[in-house]
Amino acid sequence: MLIKLAWKNIWRNKVRSGVILSAIAIGLFAGTYLAAFMEGWIIGTVKESIDTDIACIQIHSPKFLANYDVREYLQGFPDVAEMPDETTISGRIVLAGMLQSANNALGITAKGVIPEQEKTVSAVWKTIPDSMGVYLPDDIKMPIVISKKTAGKLKVHLKSKIVFTFQNANEEMQSVAFRVCGIYKTSNSMFDENAVFVKYDDIFPLTALPENAIHEVAVNFPDLKTCDWVYPKIKAALPGLEVLSWKEINPTLSLSLGATEFFGAIIIGIFLLALSFGIVNTMLMAILERTKELGMLKAIGMSKNKIFRMIMFETVFLTFLGSVAGIILATIVLTPSLKTGIDLTFMMGDTFEDYGFSAIVYPVINLKMFVEIAVLVIFAGILSAIYPARRALKINTIEAIKTE
Amino acid sequence: MSIIKTKNLVKVYSTGLMEVRAVDNVNLTIEQGEFTAIVGPSGSGKTTLLNMIGGLDRPTSGEIIVDSMDITQLSQKQLVDFRLKNIGFVFQSYNLIPVLTATENVSFIMELQGREKREIDARTKEILSDVGLADRLMSRPAQLSGGQQQRVAVARAMASRPQFIIADEPTANLDSKTAEKLLDMMTEINKKENITFLFSTHDSRVVSKARRVIVLEDGKIVSDERK
């Protein structure tokens, strides 16, 4: 009965209820949309970075990363049992050195990889456009894959010859000529500036390293979450080696994940605060308008408890309806872009990519987040209903029923 | 059997230096089934007296015995419950909940009392036809005339099966013909259900319908006549 009356009461002033309903719906929609967008953006960026560049987990000799010392190698793949089936692994020789064309010279890092292996871990090969060659093919001698950036700086093209110079394990300078077989472009320009790829078998003989030596093992999983539980196992299994997860390799990435959540929380907090003021205001108006009626209800014997509950129901209905409308709106608007993504290049050109962010965002609808936001909204609604409801209880019955 | 009894009832309002004895030592006994009008000039204390008897206001001193219980001793919370179970109210205006139909307005009070749905439905229908609104069951207050609204209010007041009904100027917003009709209807209900009515009025035609007339002046009873 109270519920029915509360329901009817909110439609008393259709315009006012409509306004606050829309405010809640639009606010919630904006909040979830923004959150889905940011989460999608960051996860996209992180995933892309992991899949092309760093992989989920890297394993090195403990001293290798300090100054890329050639002699800090691993003897083949370390033994790790109990990896999930979908795990992909690639071993690399990593050599810091100089890349020279007729025009220019650049400091870069060359990765000697076994193409079939490497392709399962890193998506760099996918970023080579059809017109820009292929990834380390068998029919080209001494192939090298460089980025579009590097190609531009060296002023070289497909099939150009370039020379790579590095110091081997015997501290001898080695220079070796490669032919550009493919030019890639990832969305992370810092990565592009630094990394070139050659075949393991081509570069290995020059390193003066023992059989099967590698500097880096990259481990990847299709699902980022797998990393969270596999990583500690690998780390525990290889106490003598440096085992790093993507979070340690690129703290900025994992920080930006955290930061998004933090800013998301702040935005939602501001929204909730504004919402609360809106609700308090609306309900206070609704109560002020009904002073006589509420006084009459108290006079004929409606208890404070019931009046309080009635006002609370009214508020909860308003916020609940608004929340549902907002969530439906967000779902309708977001669903199409879940697959196709939202292309940001129209806004700022390639700026995002220059900073290592992907330019196409696939929003992520996080059900947990949706529910959390809706619960928070309703909670804020209930909290902000308390003050108006208490005001309703303070109405002086005798004054209210007095007719002047 | 007396249903209401006041003993030395006093209500004093002090505003600054002024002291107004709105109700001044009123001793009044109302019997079961009486149909009583309280009259008197403006400011004579009618509303104040009715509010105290109705458990809406507290006296400065004195007792109000209803059903052998002194209601001045009840807590605020107990008073609300007491009003719900024992007193029917008809006010001059703003009697009804505008978003509810006539039927719902009458049912509402019984729902507050926690009565059973079947009983509520039956009694609502019966009472609304008693007050002559059998054909307006689904009308909202705004769709009813002033007289019809007051009839719904009387129906609501009776619906809860109170010990008595208090009506402070129930006809003040009605033209005198409609007021007379309302009173005729109240008289009929009073006879049919033997419900006690205590109402105040300014209207001499309404007064003539009462079987007992109490005249107040400056908070004191100056005359009390039964016809």
Ligand SMILES: Nc1ncnc2c1ncn2[C@@H]1O[C@H](COP(=O)(O)OP(=O)(O)OP(=O)(O)O)[C@@H](O)[C@H]1O
């Ligand atoms: N809240 C109050 N504060 C101060 N004085 C009050 C208050 N309420 C009533 N009074 C005074 O008490 C006296 C009785 O008022 P009351 O309203 O009971 O008269 P009434 O007989 O109902 O008058 P009316 O016919 O105009 O309705 C008046 O002098 C009025 O000014």
Ligand SMILES: [Mg+2]
């Ligand atoms: Mg009065």
